[in-house]
Amino acid sequence: EAGVAQSPRYKIIEKRQSVAFWCNPISGHATLYWYQQILGQGPKLLIQFQNNGVVDDSQLPKDRFSAERLKGVDSTLKIQPAKLEDSAVYLCASSLGASGGQQETQYFGPGTRLLVL
Amino acid sequence: AQTVTQSQPEMSVQEAETVTLSCTYDTSENNYYLFWYKQPPSRQMILVIRQEAYKQQNATENRFSVNFQKAAKSFSLKISDSQLGDTAMYFCDPGSNYKLTFGKGTLLTVNP
Numbered sequence: 001e002a003g004v005a006q007s008p009r010y011k012i013i014e015k016r017q018s019v020a021f022w023c024n025p026i027s028g029h030a031t032l033y034w035y036q037q038i039l040g041q042g043p044k045l046l047i048q049f050q051n052n053g054v055v056d057d058s059q060l061p062k063d064r065f066s067a068e069r070l071k072g073v074d075s076t077l078k079i080q081p082a083k084l085e086d087s088a089v090y091l092c093a094s095s096l097g098a099s100g101g102q103q104e105t106q107y108f109g110p111g112t113r114l115l116v117l
Numbered sequence: 118a119q120t121v122t123q124s125q126p127e128m129s130v131q132e133a134e135t136v137t138l139s140c141t142y143d144t145s146e147n148n149y150y151l152f153w154y155k156q157p158p159s160r161q162m163i164l165v166i167r168q169e170a171y172k173q174q175n176a177t178e179n180r181f182s183v184n185f186q187k188a189a190k191s192f193s194l195k196i197s198d199s200q201l202g203d204t205a206m207y208f209c210d211p212g213s214n215y216k217l218t219f220g221k222g223t224l225l226t227v228n229p
Contacts, residue, residue, distance in 0.1 A: 042219030
């Protein structure tokens with residue numbers, strides 16, 4: 001079974017530029033998550049999708065971050081314009097998303113490491 | 118709302134020895150799950166072990182086992198016969214409604 005795929009793996013941009021990350025979850029997983037992990041910290045949830053609907057985006061800085069999952073499968077996360085403090089690893093995860101049990105387990109992609117100069 | 122505390126920012130252990138990572142949490146949920154995730158250096162986060170809170174029996178996965186004390190809201194991870202590949206950041210995560218709550222983690226180093 002293929003895991004969660006993310007691209008690119010690394011990205012270096014200058015502040016005020018735009019950047020986009022892509023995630024393809026495990027086939028059949030209804031729930032998709034984007035996390036931001038700053039160096040030395042645990043991941044922070046940015047947004048959670050259930051199929052193509054947003055379940056939770058309370059910690060997404062909506063003035064500069066946006067995310068979509070138009071067909072309920074893959075997803076993109078965009079930052080426009082980027083700030084220095086956006087330097088972090090952006091993790092995508094997915095889960096089956098049905099009612100409890102093993103469906104609660106999240107599977108993570110390798111992450112995209114972003115450096116904003 | 119859920120919170121998690123991992124009181125040991127860093128730990129080290131000799132190869133082949135046993136180590137226990139501690140975790141306490143707080144939750145207002147009745148139905149929840151508990152997870153330990155591992156994040157090796159520059160590699161992706163993977164699930165180590167999971168525990169359903171409604172089960173009294175402690176979960177075990179090969180060399181990894183948990184000590185789940187529901188009343189005390191404690192969920193420690195024991196690693197037996199530590200291996201060099203166990204070197205990683207370990208996160209204890211209470212989860213419910215398909216959400217995880219990450220703490221600051223414990224950096225475990227296994228020394229040869």
